[in-house]
Structures are given as C-alpha cells and as structure tokens.
Amino acid sequence: MISQSNGFATPHDWAGxxxxxxxxxxxxxxxxxxxxxxxxxxxxxxxxKAKILVIGAGGLGCEILANLALTGFKDIxxxxxxxxxxxxxxxxxxxxxxxxxxxxxxxxxxxIMKRVPGVTVTPYFGKIQDKDEDYYMQFNLIxxxxxxxxxxxxxNATLVNMVDGENPESLKPLIDGGTEGFKGQARVIxxxxxxxxxxxxxxLNKQTAFPICTIANTPxxxxxxxxxxxxxxxxxxxxxxxxxxxxxxxxxxxYQTASKRAKEFNIEGVTWSLTQGVVKNIIPxxxxxxxxxxxxxxxxxxxxxxxxxxxxxxxxxxxxTDGVYSYTFEHEKRADCPVCGGEAVDMSxxxxxxxxxxxxxxVEKQDIQIKKPSLSTANKQIYLQAPPQLExxxxxxxxxxxxxxxPPGGEITVTASTLPFSLSLRITYT
Amino acid sequence: xxxxxxxxxxxxxxxxKKPKTSAAQIRVQKDLTELDLPSTMQTYFPDPADLLNxxxxxxxxxxxxxxGAFAFSFAINPNYPHDPxxxxxxxKIYHPNVDLEGNVCLNILREDWKPVLNLNSVxxxxxxxxxxxxxxxxxxxxxATEMSKNRDTFLQHVKQSMRGNTIKGISYDSVLVH
Numbered sequence: 221m222i223s224q225s226n227g228f229a230t231p232h233d234w235a236g237x238x239x240x241x242x243x244x245x246x247x248x249x250x251x252x253x254x255x256x257x258x259x260x261x262x263x264x265x266x267x268x269k270a271k272i273l274v275i276g277a278g279g280l281g282c283e284i285l286a287n288l289a290l291t292g293f294k295d296i297x298x299x300x301x302x303x304x305x306x307x308x309x310x311x312x313x314x315x316x317x318x319x320x321x322x323x324x325x326x327x328x329x330x331x332i333m334k335r336v337p338g339v340t341v342t343p344y345f346g347k348i349q350d351k352d353e354d355y356y357m358q359f360n361l362i363x364x365x366x367x368x369x370x371x372x373x374x375x376n377a378t379l380v381n382m383v384d385g386e387n388p389e390s391l392k393p394l395i396d397g398g399t400e401g402f403k404g405q406a407r408v409i410x411x412x413x414x415x416x417x418x419x420x421x422x423x424l425n426k427q428t429a430f431p432i433c434t435i436a437n438t439p440x441x442x443x444x445x446x447x448x449x450x451x452x453x454x455x456x457x458x459x460x461x462x463x464x465x466x467x468x469x470x471x472x473x474x475y476q477t478a479s480k481r482a483k484e485f486n487i488e489g490v491t492w493s494l495t496q497g498v499v500k501n502i503i504p505x506x507x508x509x510x511x512x513x514x515x516x517x518x519x520x521x522x523x524x525x526x527x528x529x530x531x532x533x534x535x536x537x538x539x540x541t542d543g544v545y546s547y548t549f550e551h552e553k554r555a556d557c558p559v560c561g562g563e564a565v566d567m568s569x570x571x572x573x574x575x576x577x578x579x580x581x582x583v584e585k586q587d588i589q590i591k592k593p594s595l596s597t598a599n600k601q602i603y604l605q606a607p608p609q610l611e612x613x614x615x616x617x618x619x620x621x622x623x624x625x626x627p628p629g630g631e632i633t634v635t636a637s638t639l640p641f642s643l644s645l646r647i648t649y650t
Numbered sequence: 651x652x653x654x655x656x657x658x659x660x661x662x663x664x665x666x667k668k669p670k671t672s673a674a675q676i677r678v679q680k681d682l683t684e685l686d687l688p689s690t691m692q693t694y695f696p697d698p699a700d701l702l703n704x705x706x707x708x709x710x711x712x713x714x715x716x717x718g719a720f721a722f723s724f725a726i727n728p729n730y731p732h733d734p735x736x737x738x739x740x741x742k743i744y745h746p747n748v749d750l751e752g753n754v755c756l757n758i759l760r761e762d763w764k765p766v767l768n769l770n771s772v773x774x775x776x777x778x779x780x781x782x783x784x785x786x787x788x789x790x791x792x793x794a795t796e797m798s799k800n801r802d803t804f805l806q807h808v809k810q811s812m813r814g815n816t817i818k819g820i821s822y823d824s825v826l827v828h
Contacts, residue, residue, distance in 0.1 A: 431760065558676050607692075
C-alpha cells in the first residue's frame with residue numbers, strides 16, 4: 221500500500237497519486253497501438269501537454285470534468301452559456317444552492333480546481349459560437365456534453381472545416397455524448413476521417429410536435445395548452461416581440477395563459493416547470509444515465525490521448541428503457557453529407573476568366589458532369605440558376621471576372637440537381 | 651496522442667476541405683435552385699441576397715380559391731433542415747386550415763416534418779390546401795364547420811372573403827388577382 225498525502229497540502233503530484241492509472245501507462249501490451257510510448261513520455265503528454273476542451277458544464281459536463289480531472293488530465297477548458305438553476309442541483313454535483321444564478325462554467329471550474337489539486341480548469345461563460353478557429357486549434361481533444369442539436373452541428377462543422385491537409389495538428393478528435401432519459405449515446409468523430417455528426421442527422425428522434433389544429437381546437441393534454449400559449453397566443457398578443465425561454469417572466473406568462481386554457485377544457489397538470497420543460501424542450505435527465513455516458517466519453521478521451529488501448533469505433537448506444545441493451549457499431553460516412561461529404565476540387569483558372577466561362581468549364585468537365593450549376597461563396601451568391609428573380613439578380617455576375625468575386629485560394633460552393641449534395645471548388649489564379 | 655494523421659494520410663481524400671458555408675445555407679441554395687414549381691406559384695425575395703427569408707404567392711387555377719392570389723412568408727433558421735421552415739399566411743383569409751393570424755395547419759410544417767423533405771414539398775403542400783381544404787383539421791373553426799355542414803354557404807363565404815368582404819363580423823383581405 222502506498223501512503224498518500226491529503227493532496228491539499230501540495231500542488232504537485234505526490235507519490236502514488238496515479239498508481240492505478242500508471243499500471244496502464246507504464247507497459248505496453250500485445251494489443252496496444254504501435255504509437256503507444258509507454259512510461260514517461262505518455263505520462264508527460266497526458267499530464268503536462270494535453271489540452272482538452274469540455275463543451276457543456278451541465279448534467280454530462282459535471283461528470284466529464286470530474287472524470288477527466290481524476291484520470292490525470294491537467295489542462296482542461298470548459299465552455300457553457302448557462303447559469304445554474306435550482307432544478308440542476310439533483311444531478312449537477314459541482315453546484316450547491318448558494319451557486320444558483322451563477323455561470324455553470326465558472327462554478328464548475330472553481331470546484332474542480334479546489335477538489336483536485338494540480339488541475340487547471342479554464343472556464344468560458346458564453347457561447348461556443350463566440351470562439352473562432354484559432355481558439356479551437358489550441359486543443360488536442362474536444363468532448364461535448366450538450367443538449368442542443370444546433371450547437372452540435374455547429375461545433376462538428378467547425379471542426380470538419382478546420383482540417384487542413386498540410387497541418388496534422390488541425391485534426392481535432394471530437395467525442396460526443398448525449399442522453400435522453402434511460403437512453404444515451406457516445407461517439408468518436410475524427411473529422412473528415414470518420415462519419416460526422418451531420419452524417420447521422422436523420423437518425424435523431426423527432427422532437428415531439430403536436431398538430432397545430434389539435435392545439436387550436438381539441439386540446440387533451442397539458443402540453444397542448446402550453447403549446448397553444450407559446451405557438452399561437454404569444455405571437456398574437458406580443459406581435460414581433462420574441463419569446464425568450466430563459467426569461468422567467470415569459471415562462472410565467474405562458475404558464476398563466478396555458479393554465480386558463482387548461483381550466484376551460486378541464487385539463488389538469490399544467491405547472492410552471494412543465495411549461496418551462498415544454499417550451500425549452502427539456503428532456504428528463506437521469507443522473508445515472510449521464511454517469512454512464514460521461515464515463516464512456518472520458519475513457520475514450522483517455523485512450524485517444526494516450527494510445528494505451530483501442531478506442532471506440534465509432535458509435536456506442538445505450539438503451540435502458542427495456543432492460544439494458546447496448547450496441548456499438550461503425551456509423552458510416554455519408555458521401556452526400558453536407559458537412560464532410562461532397563468533393564473538393566482544386567481549380568486553377570485565369571484571373572481574366574469570367575463567371576460564365578467557369579460555368580462552361582464545370583459543365584464540360586467530364587469527371588463531374590454538372591448540369592446547371594449554381595455558385596456561391598460563404599457570404600454571397602455568384603450565380604443561381606433559379607428561381608427566376610434570383611437568376612435575374614445574379615445574372616450581371618456572369619460577365620464579371622471570377623477574380624473580382626473570389627479571392628485567391630477562396631472557395632466556391634456549387635450545387636446542382638446532378639450532384640448528390642454540393643461540390644466545393646478551391647480557386648487559384650494563373 | 652494516437653497517430654490519427656497517419657490514417658488521414660492514407661486516405662485518398664486527404665485534401666478535402668469544405669468552405670465555411672453552413673450546411674443550412676447550402677441546403678437552402680440547393681432547395682431553391684432546384685424548385686420545380688407550377689406556374690401557379692411564385693417566389694419573391696425582398697432582399698435577393700437573403701435566401702433565408704422570402705415570400706410565396708399561390709394563385710390556384712382550379713377549385714374554390716381560383717381567382718385569388720395568396721401570400722405566404724417563409725423564414726428559415728440556421729438549424730434547417732433539422733427544423734422546418736416557418737411559414738405564415740401574410741393575409742387575413744377565410745380558410746379552414748389557416749387562422750386569422752396566418753398560422754397554417756399543414757402536417758409537414760410541424761409534426762410530420764423530416765429533413766428529407768424540402769422547400770418544394772412544403773410549397774406543393776400549401777398549394778394542395780387551396781385545392782382540397784380539410785375540414786377535419788380546422789384552424790378557422792367557423793370556416794371548417796361551415797364547410798362540412800353547409801357547403802354552399804361555405805363556397806359563398808370563400809368568394810365574398812376573397813373580394814375583401816366581412817363575414818360574421820370579421821373583415822378579410824381582398825386577394826383577387828388584378
């Protein structure tokens with residue numbers, strides 16, 4: 221038995237601190253990756269060099285942060301745009317009642333640093349969209365514990381776009397965890413190598429939406445009354461004023477409006493928290509499901525960072541609604557994925573070539589066979605074949621030089637009915 | 651770190667890199683440039699540089715709403731096609747499936763929306779509402795009741811409302827094609 225100091229006394233690693241983890245890192249086995257360099261090198265990387273980003277400091281995020289800190293990651297960053305709500309305290313164990321109203325990222329970072337000496341957690345209270353590629357470039361790995369499809373799509377597309385063929389460091393493994401009641405999933409995304417989040421967008425469960433006529437005429441459930449208040453009554457009464465689901469006053473208005481409606485139709489069960497749940501599309505969160513999924517995500521992070529064991533390839537799902545069932549499979553890349561699919565073609569053209577000439581080139585190109593291509597850059601349309609108004613609006617561009625519209629090295633997105641999704645052209649000039 | 655880059659290098663498509671155009675943006679460009687609309691439907695973009703907000707006019711050439719021009723606004727958010735487009739009728743019209751605020755009851759705009767559907771499917775769905783209004787999914791209850799109980803009166807109301815008349819105390823917008 222190795223004696224241990226209490227850790228609060230010294231900021232440095234004390235003897236035996238990582239005794240158990242070192243059993244894995246000190247010797248390679250017959251099946252470890254050839255890239256695994258057992259001993260000091262891998263330990264040095266994990267503890268002194270690896271920089272990991274955790275997106276989300278909620279149900280999954282709290283578990284992820286604790287797990288990472290305790291497995292030996294020491295430079296952890298965390299982003300979350302939310303503040304702590306009293307209803308979080310049943311499972312988001314880094315928060316206490318006194319923290320209600322404070323930013324999750326900041327409180328979580330302080331807690332971990334206090335509890336696990338030697339670990340630095342750098343919080344950012346804000347949106348992932350506030351940060352640019354330079355920011356994401358500094359990390360070796362990114363773990364997401366998010367509850368929003370939109371945020372996942374954004375970070376996924378950002379990381380796929382960041383991959384630069386000339387720079388190995390630009391490829392950032394993304395580990396994505398998600399839970400919904402007793403169900404959950406963990407997946408490893410190697411941007412541009414494995415299937416990405418967008419590839420599997422059609423696997424998502426549909427959000428529960430009720431027919432608008434049911435909401436309007438024949439409500440039977442408390443949810444129908446709440447949807448009536450938020451979908452029909454809010455815009456009717458408040459006009460252009462946008463509903464903010466994070467504003468308690470707005471929720472209260474919806475709750476009161478829904479309650480009146482429920483009374484009228486003899487429906488029971490409209491409560492303030494149900495109202496908030498319905499309009500924010502809150503899915504019941506179970507602490508133990510979060511624990512399972514966060515743990516799998518962190519094990520994968522550890523394995524990827526250290527090469528000490530084979531990592532998940534690439535999708536693990538957990539279904540705890542009928543007994544316990546889990547299934548791991550390789551989700552395949554979609555050739556027509558709008559984010560990681562499609563083709564990128566380098567095109568070198570004369571700086572004098574007009575847009576019209578580029579379109580002719582594309583149509584003539586035997587290997588791609590595009591009919592009626594529409595062209596745009598990230599911030600403007602170059603030429604659209606339809607509808608007639610947009611065709612007319614972009615027609616003047618046909619006679620302009622491509623070089624007036626696209627900088628050297630710039631990219632053009634081409635869509636056409638004959639393409640599975642889109643094609644991107646990297647333009648250089650001669 | 652695991653040597654991911656060596657896997658990358660082995661890939662044929664090592665040079666793949668996508669522009670920063672968002673997936674939603676490309677999808678909308680694709681949907682719009684591949685619209686296959688009959689002459690009874692026309693799109694109008696108040697700002698041709700903004701593909702995410704536009705109007706659609708439907709001028710049915712048969713059925714009880716023939717002779718009218720019906721205007722809808724489309725608003726597409728960055729989470730398209732996970733989220734359906736938001737569609738509203740911008741006129742006050744007398745229709746069982748459109749309420750006085752312009753909300754439209756069309757299944758594929760809400761409960762039956764799927765990312766494989768596109769703007770063309772939504773537009774065709776909207777046009778269908780004018781050919782075959784559906785009294786079983788009412789948003790304008792009066793209109794729906796009239797339609798199922800008293801079809802002749804309903805047809806009269808439709809004609810009158812399209813001229814901009816008042817029905818049961820509610821004045822409707824004139825939608826006649828000039």
